[in-house]
Amino acid sequence: xTRWLPRTYLALVYLLVYLPILVLVVFSFNESxxxxxxxxxxxxxxxxxxxxxxxxxxxxxxxWLALSAATVSTVIxxxxxxALHRYRFRGKKLLNGMLFVVMMSPEIVLxxxxxxxxxxxxxxxxxxxxLLAHVTFCLPFVVITVMARLSGFDDSLPEAAxxxxxxxxxxxRTVLIPVIMPAxxxxxxxxxxxxxxxxxxxxxxxxxxxxxxxxxIYSMVRVGLKPEVNALGTLLLVFxxxxxxxxxxILIRSxx
Amino acid sequence: xxxxxxxGLLAVGLTGCxxxxxxxLNLYNWSEYMPQTVLDRFTEETGIAVVYTTYxxxxxxxxxxxxxxxxxxxxxxxxxxxxxxxxxQEDLLMPIDRGEIEGFDELxxxxxxxxxxxxxxYSIPYLWGTTGLAVDTSDVxxxxxxxxxxLWDERFEGRVMLxxxxxxxxxxxxxxxxxxxxxxxxxxxxxxxxxxxxLMPSVRTFNSDAPRMPYLEGETDVGMIWNGExxxxxxxxPSLEYVYPEEGIIAWLDSFVIPKNAKNPEAxxxxxxxxxxxxxxxxxxxxxxxxxxNLAARELLPEEVANxxxxxxxxxxxxxxxxxxxxxxxxxxxxxxxxxxxxxxx
Amino acid sequence: MHRVLQQPFKTAVLVLVWGWLLFLxxxxxxxVVGASVMTRDPGTFISLPLNLDAYRQLFDPLYLDxxxxxxYMAAMTTLVCLLIGYPFAWSLSKVGKQRQxxxxxxxxxxxxxxxxxxxYALKLILATNGLLNSALMPLGLIDEPLKLLYTExxxxxxxxxxxxxxxxxxxxxxxxxxxxELLLASHDLGAGRLSTFIHVIVPLTLPGVLAGVMxxxxxxxxxxxxxxxxxxxxxxxVGNVIxxxxxxxxxxxxxxxxxxxxxxxxxxxxxxxxxxxxxxxEEGG
Numbered sequence: 040x041t042r043w044l045p046r047t048y049l050a051l052v053y054l055l056v057y058l059p060i061l062v063l064v065v066f067s068f069n070e071s072x073x074x075x076x077x078x079x080x081x082x083x084x085x086x087x088x089x090x091x092x093x094x095x096x097x098x099x100x101x102x103w104l105a106l107s108a109a110t111v112s113t114v115i116x117x118x119x120x121x122a123l124h125r126y127r128f129r130g131k132k133l134l135n136g137m138l139f140v141v142m143m144s145p146e147i148v149l150x151x152x153x154x155x156x157x158x159x160x161x162x163x164x165x166x167x168x169x170l171l172a173h174v175t176f177c178l179p180f181v182v183i184t185v186m187a188r189l190s191g192f193d194d195s196l197p198e199a200a201x202x203x204x205x206x207x208x209x210x211x212r213t214v215l216i217p218v219i220m221p222a223x224x225x226x227x228x229x230x231x232x233x234x235x236x237x238x239x240x241x242x243x244x245x246x247x248x249x250x251x252x253x254x255x256i257y258s259m260v261r262v263g264l265k266p267e268v269n270a271l272g273t274l275l276l277v278f279x280x281x282x283x284x285x286x287x288x289i290l291i292r293s294x295x
Numbered sequence: 296x297x298x299x300x301x302x303g304l305l306a307v308g309l310t311g312c313x314x315x316x317x318x319x320l321n322l323y324n325w326s327e328y329m330p331q332t333v334l335d336r337f338t339e340e341t342g343i344a345v346v347y348t349t350y351x352x353x354x355x356x357x358x359x360x361x362x363x364x365x366x367x368x369x370x371x372x373x374x375x376x377x378x379x380x381x382x383x384q385e386d387l388l389m390p391i392d393r394g395e396i397e398g399f400d401e402l403x404x405x406x407x408x409x410x411x412x413x414x415x416x417y418s419i420p421y422l423w424g425t426t427g428l429a430v431d432t433s434d435v436x437x438x439x440x441x442x443x444x445x446l447w448d449e450r451f452e453g454r455v456m457l458x459x460x461x462x463x464x465x466x467x468x469x470x471x472x473x474x475x476x477x478x479x480x481x482x483x484x485x486x487x488x489x490x491x492x493x494l495m496p497s498v499r500t501f502n503s504d505a506p507r508m509p510y511l512e513g514e515t516d517v518g519m520i521w522n523g524e525x526x527x528x529x530x531x532x533p534s535l536e537y538v539y540p541e542e543g544i545i546a547w548l549d550s551f552v553i554p555k556n557a558k559n560p561e562a563x564x565x566x567x568x569x570x571x572x573x574x575x576x577x578x579x580x581x582x583x584x585x586x587x588x589n590l591a592a593r594e595l596l597p598e599e600v601a602n603x604x605x606x607x608x609x610x611x612x613x614x615x616x617x618x619x620x621x622x623x624x625x626x627x628x629x630x631x632x633x634x635x636x637x638x639x640x641x
Numbered sequence: 642m643h644r645v646l647q648q649p650f651k652t653a654v655l656v657l658v659w660g661w662l663l664f665l666x667x668x669x670x671x672x673v674v675g676a677s678v679m680t681r682d683p684g685t686f687i688s689l690p691l692n693l694d695a696y697r698q699l700f701d702p703l704y705l706d707x708x709x710x711x712x713y714m715a716a717m718t719t720l721v722c723l724l725i726g727y728p729f730a731w732s733l734s735k736v737g738k739q740r741q742x743x744x745x746x747x748x749x750x751x752x753x754x755x756x757x758x759x760x761y762a763l764k765l766i767l768a769t770n771g772l773l774n775s776a777l778m779p780l781g782l783i784d785e786p787l788k789l790l791y792t793e794x795x796x797x798x799x800x801x802x803x804x805x806x807x808x809x810x811x812x813x814x815x816x817x818x819x820x821x822e823l824l825l826a827s828h829d830l831g832a833g834r835l836s837t838f839i840h841v842i843v844p845l846t847l848p849g850v851l852a853g854v855m856x857x858x859x860x861x862x863x864x865x866x867x868x869x870x871x872x873x874x875x876x877x878x879v880g881n882v883i884x885x886x887x888x889x890x891x892x893x894x895x896x897x898x899x900x901x902x903x904x905x906x907x908x909x910x911x912x913x914x915x916x917x918x919x920x921x922x923e924e925g926g
Contacts, residue, residue, distance in 0.1 A: 156668055242884070
């Protein structure tokens with residue numbers, strides 16, 4: 040087959056994928072209020088973004104939520120993956136199945152089911168409900184990432200450690216954890232981004248005591264064109280790029 | 296050491312640094328329905344921070360309050376006329392202590408002590424307004440638009456905007472057919488649905504977050520709008536006119552209420568008093584274009600605001616005006632069903 | 642291995658994991674099933690008696706229309722994703738290995754930015770006074786600005802934009818596994834290009850197609866914020882209907898029933914995916 044055809048096609052798709060983002064970044068430096076025409080370079084939207092107290096508050100809330108949700112789901116997800124890999128126990132299939140269901144079911148189904156649960160047990164909608172919900176939808180992704188790493192790992196090493204008299208806990212800590220560390224980090228980063236980006240689940244399980252960024256953005260973009268959103272989007276883009284580069288760097292380094 | 300730090304961080308996160316938190320007022324209000332300067336000045340004067348959360352319909356406000364009932368999430372909400380009586384009857388509200396409220400006597404007697412809440416035991420009027428026609432005169436050619444029924448004109452195909460408000464949209468449908476906008480008759484509601492379904496090919500968008508925006512952005516040229524939004528829109532786009540339709544305008548009154556389980560009713564009372572100050576009420580009316588029920592504030596308004604027919608209609612403008620009334624849950628269900636169908640736009 | 646069974650560490654891990662999943666996955670899903678067979682109650686959301694009214698309402702021709710229309714929107718989205726993604730994954734598999742990784746990375750980067758912000762960026766482009774129209778008008782390609790925003794087309798564009806990577810990634814992985822020898826063998830046996838495509842490439846990449854369809858079709862029915870922003874707040878997706886039932890109209894049984902229909906659709910697709918994989922395994926083995 041000719042070589043230029045696939046390449047041109049790839050280039051075209053990338054152009055389409057990146058065009059909206061490019062527009063967003065360029066227009067975040069636009070002086071214009073209406074947002075459609077170019078009226079000169081300006082940082083005023085970044086300024087007005089940082090002067091918006093509710094926005095900055097929501098940003099911190101979101102970061103803290105993403106940080107804690109990613110951490111908790113990494114701990115639980117990492118342990119789940121270890122359990123699935125190493126132990127034989129009853130109901131393993133059911134456990135696997137439930138994780139699969141979480142990953143595959145539409146977000147909105149997860150959202151309403153969690154809302155029903157929180158109402159039933161009388162949990163106040165706020166940080167805790169958001170944390171529980173976010174950890175739940177991040178969990179399967181961490182499990183899969185770690186499982187993938189474990190499946191390529193030789194089982195003789197942990198057995199050797201055990202034969203040398205190490206307890207199960209010690210063996211896990213000294214042998215397995217270092218092995219799965221890159222996967223844990225990758226899973227953590229994935230969880231962090233998933234949490235930071237989530238709109239659907241958060242719409243249902245958040246309360247006014249803990250306002251988060253995606254919901255703030257949602258109410259902003261529904262009002263209409265707001266140049267502050269461009270500025271915010273650009274900042275988020277830079278932030279996730281840094282995170283993504285970091286994760287790639289960690290993965291590459293760990294392979295050496 | 297690392298573990299200790301982590302444990303400490305988690306503990307802080309879970310308790311949310313409770314002890315030294317400043318006082319907070321959780322205000323649940325329509326989007327863009329209070330100038331930021333008012334909130335800032337309130338915080339400056341009282342030290343109480345305001346968390347402003349928004350909704351775009353009475354239905355979603357009500358549903359959220361019911362959801363969050365036990366967790367006492369909001370200290371103050373701003374339902375429209377008919378939702379005040381609905382929420383009062385369903386025992387969702389806390390009585391307002393009039394002794395804590397300053398400036399109640401300044402309110403227009405015609406807008407207090409209404410059937411929706413006799414003697415204002417549960418609600419204090421915030422703003423009132425109307426829903427009428429918006430016309431972008433630079434883009435609408437031919438016959439001037441004077442009535443709701445003009446929206447059905449063929450020339451407006453794909454150019455109409457409706458508010459994202461079930462009761463208001465059906466109000467228009469009912470009015471055009473000559474029924475009351477507060478009809479509870481399922482047959483009349485169905486007829487209104489049929490009528491509105493004919494309008495759907497013309498409807499480009501529903502918007503109750505900021506109904507002026509689709510006009511300003513050039514997406515729509517004619518349709519429904521709230522008077523305050525029309526006033527704000529005209530400042531940016533002078534060709535945007537507010538028209539009182541022949542069939543009659545929709546009128547509403549939005550009032551402060553305190554949800555039954557509010558955590559900080561004290562701050563809520565303070566906030567109401569703060570808004571009732573003539574100077575603040577005047578500032579709000581001037582900035583967002585709706586009419587204040589505060590008579591002392593109206594004295595303070597600049598001439599061009601007080602005489603703006605969009606904000607403050609004349610007696611003739613209000614001839615066919617109809618206030619929205621509570622129609623009961625059964626009729627609401629009928630509306631809700633047809634509303635879902637209408638918005639599915641088949 | 643038997644010594645492991647008596648470990649406290651293992652017990653602790655299993656209790657934690659099981660506890661989490663039973664409490665936050667199994668129970669909530671059972672609750673939704675329960676809610677769907679109860680009666681709507683204006684005060685407490687749901688109440689007894691048990692009945693199937695919600696399902697009956699769902700299959701009311703009027704609501705069925707909404708569901709089918711949502712399915713149509715999602716199917717169009719999936720189709721467009723497939724039409725873009727299939728040649729994309731194929732082209733990608735023809736590029737050098739090192740460059741492939743970089744290109745995949747570039748594909749995922751936008752996926753890491755907030756999806757609301759990206760949807761909003763599309764609005765900047767599609768609006769009547771937006772960039773697309775202001776680019777096309779001076780070129781003389783159109784006289785009147787195109788009315789793209791607040792249409793079904795805009796919603797499909799938005800959904801495709803958000804979901805494209807989910808179609809491409811599984812497709813890429815099957816194309817990567819596609820062994821070059823097989824294609825050569827087919828060629829040697831005298832099969833033409835088209836015949837090779839139909840008889841060899843399509844069946845071998847089918848599991849990837851189905852995985853992609855699964856990952857796109859269902860989310861496409863649930864992303865309620867896309868019609869909110871790009872579709873003029875119309876109920877174009879089941880997600881909007883479900884959200885309205887829970888957060889506006891307070892008809893929980895109906896909302897729950899609608900979400901169960903979504904789940905059943907998902908189960909059906911997963912079954913089809915498994916079946917296709919198994920059949921392929923049998924043929925190949």
